[in-house]
Amino acid sequence: MSPPLNRRQFVRGAGAFGFGAAVLPGGRLFAAPGKKIRHACIGIGGMGAGDFSQFAGHPAVEVVAVCDIDVARSQGVRAQVPGATYYQDWRELLAKESLDSVNVSTPDHMHAPITMTALSRGCHVYCQKPLTHDIHEARMIAAKAAEAGRVTQMGTQLASGIGDRIAVEWIRSGVIGKVREVFLWSNKPPEKYRPEGPRPENSDPVPDSLNWDGWLGTAPERPYVTGVYHPTWWRGWQDFGCGWLGDMGCHIMDMPFRALELGMPLSVRAEVEPEWFAHPQRRVETFPRWQIVEYIYPGTGFTAGESVKLTWSDGGKYPADELRAHIGGRSWPTQGALMLGGDGALMMEHGGGPQLYPRERMASIKAPKLAPQQHYHQFIDAILGKNGGQTHSAFPYAARMTEMVLMGTIALRFPGRKLAWDAAAMSFPEVAEANRFVRRKYRKGWEVAGL
DSSP states (O other): OOOOOOHHHHHHTGGGOOTTOOOOOOSSOSOOTTOOEEEEEEOOSTHHHHHHHHHHTSTTEEEEEEEOSBTTTTHHHHHHOTTSEEESOHHHHHHHOOOSEEEEOSOGGGHHHHHHHHHHTTOEEEEOSSSOSSHHHHHHHHHHHHHHTOOEEESOGGGGSHHHHHHHHHHHTTTTOSEEEEEEEEOSOOTTTOOOOOOOSOOOOOOTTBOHHHHHTTSOOOOOOTTTSTTTTGGGBTTTOOHHIIIIIHHHTHHHHHHTTOOSOSEEEEEEOHHHHHOHHHHHHBOOSOEEEEEEEEOOTTBSSSEEEEEEEETTOOSOGGGGGGGTTOOOOSEEEEEEETTEEEEEETTSOEEEESHHHHTTOOOOOOOOOOHHHHHHHHHTTGGGGOOTTOHHHHHHHHHHHHHHHHHTTSTTOOEEOBTTTTBOTTOGGGGGGTSOOOOTTOOOTTO
16 A cells, blocks of 8 residues: 655645556555445435435445435435434534445535545545535645545546546547647536526525525525525525536546646636626626636647647537538537547547547547446445545546636636646736635634645
8 A cells, every 4th residue: 555645745746746646545445345335425405316326226335324404305315215314414414423435415615625524534435526616625635535545536427437438548549649629618508507696685584494504604604595596506606606617517528638637737718708797796706608718738648739728618609610620510519529639530429429530531440348337336346445446536636627627717707818827836826816716715613624
């Protein structure tokens, strides 16, 4: 076993931390043969209910505790595990229960506080994407995971899928040559994710079933308003979510980020919906209805130059029409990725398999034979000592990929301006006002050691 990394060294060295480096888990890693893994689900509404089903479906797992701030929305899951202890406060659960593992399926702003606390208590942790709400949190969580030696996994389920893994192998084997540029986009219907604001001035009575203070958690206090934040709209409010990038960026960006073995970006620049930026209340509360974000990364062994550009677009924005020539003139899928190489192109529709172009020249290339992987069960199996205790999206990797997403959420607040990034210092040296978005201040009483 490798010795745990010193957390301060890990954070300071994150800009140069090797892409494929893996910290072998230490301490009490593997469950004893035949022993059930004592698991807790934190957040069991919406996506959390689906996550619960995946973990409860593993034969080695016993769900011994569940937690949700909304008693009413938790009833469906609780009925499926009547023997599990229910909590409305995750802090109480982690303080009282003897656990092997937890999954965190809450709004984005609570990912890091719960994850850090669980890691500090010796739990293996599966956390939904994005791993954190802020860049500082991402660095701290990655460092803590490396130090603690726990099994970890971020909820980018398709990253373990055969389609994504084939694309990664094709890029790394040079099927399309050295990659010159990457385009990423997501344009699924936005109705529940893009509130236009401004923040409501009224308030409503808090339902008896809801712990509103617990739902706010680390975020600044604000009154409850029916149907505005909980349970569906939170992703579009800056205090709680990371917008469209936080939702779909983590999925769609993962494949090229992994395939090219990217590290930390050199700079980021964004264009956004002008009406959003011109509206002071919308600008500080919500996210724009569309954005185009350009990232510049240092080149790697899989790119054509000393740097490589990745461009993200959403809200009805697609790559330029002339780029369709690289994919035989076909129309753009609603969500996807296009990687342009010196010898061809790879396009991947989100949720589908990769396609190579030009088709005639690439027709003889066969996809590698890969064994299926189940992202959730991979996490549990790693705790059991299978696969060398490794997972596909362990936190030291997931944090770096999440940092790409979070860089975009900062850049959109400064449209048209190039934000150079000093990864080692964790700062934007040329746009000082952007640095206040690197680390937020937690609400009093909700501070967490290590964050």
